[in-house]
Structure formats: C-alpha cells, structure tokens
Amino acid sequence: MEYEINQNTLAIIPINKEQSKIVEENNVYIINKKTIEIIDHSCKYFGSSFNGRHEGTKNMIGVNYKTPILVEETRNIIFFPTCSTRLCDCHWISLNKINNYISCNNNSKVIFKNGYELELNISYGSLENQILRSTLLESVIRKRKNSI
Numbered sequence: 001m002e003y004e005i006n007q008n009t010l011a012i013i014p015i016n017k018e019q020s021k022i023v024e025e026n027n028v029y030i031i032n033k034k035t036i037e038i039i040d041h042s043c044k045y046f047g048s049s050f051n052g053r054h055e056g057t058k059n060m061i062g063v064n065y066k067t068p069i070l071v072e073e074t075r076n077i078i079f080f081p082t083c084s085t086r087l088c089d090c091h092w093i094s095l096n097k098i099n100n101y102i103s104c105n106n107n108s109k110v111i112f113k114n115g116y117e118l119e120l121n122i123s124y125g126s127l128e129n130q131i132l133r134s135t136l137l138e139s140v141i142r143k144r145k146n147s148i
Contacts, residue, residue, distance in 0.1 A: 005042040068134035
C-alpha cells in the first residue's frame with residue numbers, strides 16, 4: 001500500500017526496520033515502509049523529493065541536520081524528524097497538528113490538537129528546537145508567498 005501524507009496525518013512512527021505506523025486524526029495504518037520512504041514518497045507525490053525538500057529547507061533557514069521538510073506547500077504541511085533521518089528510530093511529526101508539548105520522565109510528550117498523545121525518546125530541549133526550526137521554515141515560506 002502506498003501512503004501519501006495529508007492534512008489529517010499527525011505522525012509517522014517506526015515499528016521496526018521495515019514497518020511504520022501512520023497516525024491520522026481518526027485512523028491508524030501500518031505501512032510496510034521505513035518512515036523516510038513514506039516522507040520521500042509523499043514529497044514525490046506532491047512534486048519534489050525528500051532530497052529536493054531537504055535542499056530547499058537548507059537554503060531557506062540554513063539547517064542541514066534534522067531538517068524539517070515542507071511536504072506539501074499549498075496546505076503548509078511541514079513535518080520534522082525527532083533524530084537523524086538515518087536512524088531506524090526516527091519519528092516524523094506534523095508541525096501544524098501539535099497543540100502542546102511537555103517534558104515527561106526525561107523524554108517529551110507531544111499532545112496533538114485532537115487529544116492524541118505521543119511520548120518521544122528525546123529531550124524537551126531537542127523537541128523544542130525541532131519545533132522552532134519548523135516554525136522558522138513556515139515563517140520564511142509565508143513571507144515569500146506574501147511577497148509574490
């Protein structure tokens with residue numbers, strides 16, 4: 001099954017080396033692909049690729065590591081990784097679906113707008129940094145769209 005990220009997608013969570021869990025606002029899917037493959041497929045579906053989007057982000061905000069990705073620009077669908085995209089445990093989180101995030105037992109918890117909670121094995125500071133990078137990307141994109 002192919003899966004395209006959409007405006008209902010909250011997170012892409014690795015299950016093992018070859019499977020991912022997709023959490024949407026009202027559905028959960030198990031896909032036989034790595035998280036990065038789902039991100040790349042979705043970027044290609046919307047006219048680019050992971051590498052193209054990565055280069056775009058790098059040029060816009062100067063970030064080269066744990067880069068937030070603009071998956072689809074008309075709906076501002078931006079996802080960010082929780083760690084290096086080369087690692088098997090890399091989760092991808094939708095910026096615009098986050099309601100809040102908190103520190104939780106040396107980890108972090110994301111609370112999504114629909115009430116779904118996801119505990120992540122990263123520090124609060126690292127999560128906050130990823131959210132700030134993603135918000136900066138969103139801001140640069142908005143400014144550029146408004147200046148056209």
